[in-house]
Amino acid sequence: MAPKRVLTLWNDEGINDADTAVLRKVSAECQAPFDKQTQEEIQALIDSFTCRDDASGLAAPQIGINKRIIIFRNKTQESGKKKLTLADCDVLINPRITQTRGDKEAAAEGCLSCPHIQIEVERFPEIKVRALNAQGEKITKRYLDYTARVVQHEIDHLDGRLIVDYEGSLYYPKNKEALINKLFKQ
Secondary structure, three states, X not given: OOOOOOOOOEEOOEEOHHHHHHHOOOOEOOOOOOOHHHHHHHHHHHHHHHOOOOOOEEEHHHHOOOEOEEEEEOOOOOOOOOOOOHHHEEEEEEEEEEEEEXXXXXXXXXXXXXOOOEEXXXXXXXXXXXXXXXXXXXXXXXXXXXXXXXXXHHHHHHOOOOHHHOOOOEEOOHHHHHHHHHHHOO
């Protein structure tokens, strides 16, 4: 399946109203066992993510699928490795954070749907997640540090929440200052 375009809140011309409407919508749960359409949507997300080398995770709403499905790297990329494979990723369907540990820690986050910026976001350093895997089996997993941050970021997408909704410091390249002023400082 061909990778799908990642939706963005804005482009160099301004706000993407159609994309924003999709990204801001709360995603629907997937019913198990998965029907053919859900299996195709899971595969579309896998294909759209594994062809990229510029992202740590991707949520179904980011490619226009209003379902509670996320995919993310489950380990750091080995240097010299050619293509991201499914073994390098976790796919979670209907993920729910069931436990958090530690004090929230702030770090700058970027997002494919919020191009050119990073925002400082506070996240828990350890989480426990209950979900279904790509085969529809119930699983529980614990994630730490950077991976825990990525999972929380992707789950935010399922609820229509993006990094621009956080109050942290905003970072952007100097050559995008006019666009950022237009978007954020009106």
